[in-house]
Amino acid sequence: MIRVAIVDDQALVRQGIASLLSLTSGFTLAWQESDGHGALNKLKQQPVDVLLLDVRMPNMDGIELLTRLRQHDSHTRVVMLTTFDEPELFIEAMQRGANGFLLKDIDSDKLASALSQVHEGQTLAEPVLLGQLTKAQLATFADPNIEPLNERELSIVKLMAAGYTNKEIASAVFLAEGTVKNHVSVILAKLNTKDRTRAVLKALSAGLLGD
Template identity: 50%
Template sequence: MTSLRIALADDQAIVRAGLRALLERHGIAVAFEANDGTELLERLAESPVDVVLSDIRMAGMDGIEALRRLRERGDATPVLLLTTFDESELLLQATEAGAQGFLLKDAAPEDLREAIARVAAGETLLQPVSTDPVRARYQYHQQEAPREHFTEREVAILRLLAGGYSNKEIARAMFLAEGTVKNYVSVILEKLGTRDRTRAVLKAITLRVI
């Protein structure tokens, strides 16, 4: 697993940073990052990887169009497409374009790690993701964690978390005691239903909290 090199494409720098942190924690090396499909194609021509991990919806060239062009030029690198949208139409488009995998961003870190390993080994992960449990869980979070349920200070702390700041650094920036920041972070994680700071940031972005 430590020998796998992936390309990471997403038009949000914060999301890329969060995904990179998750992947590297699990021993997966990010060879390079791309801001959109055009940059992804250019970088892949110079630096081949084992797996491409790409968002579907990106400004400029999206993930599906980039995948189509990749296949048109004869590049068979396995592609795992990520999306926050549980839509069967996107699954069909991804399949037709030649994707090996399709996964919701709401997936657990261990599921993402397993998906990368499996597509790298030649498997396909194109089973429908719009199961009732997944849909119910995603809707639950949308209902339980809208922006109005977070105070301005909690949103400010979330943004600093997204920037990679430690509790001590956040305390210094916001003129709070470090213990107070720790309490705020605990409340934020509880509201977002996560135990991990990185997952909390990714979910907060998905739910448009920040």
């Protein structure tokens, strides 16, 4: 059972996500809080596997809470939630150590999939956010140490950029899921990261995925 906590200053949002989780097997809602200060105190008493964290909150916002968590070597997986499709917030959250970044209009199936992926150690981001990044913003992820990708690897990283899971990629390119997983491992090594989202960002910054 994956233990989840929700931190959002809007009660209706918390209630809505809590309702979605209650209908989804494999998850349990540990607690809810309305701001970062309350969440920090709760985490000391009741650690969770995944923290769903609003970006914009009074008193202590999501970015500041994330920063404090990472300063104390917290390994809690953090998924940022926002109604604002602002790429600069996405970049800041990723640089501060977020494991995912989702828009609040996510549906129940996508939320469950996202929480499972993050819990398993993957990272994720809404494809719409990736598509909004400017060249200057992408430049912050440039890496001179990446290696060239072959044609198959490029086709797979493009699907990663579109938000496909390994299972969905396997179906799209007619390969076994295990084979796709091996390809993804090679892609991450070539792009000098252990992080799928940062792999996509590095590929975008290097112009590997086209315009």
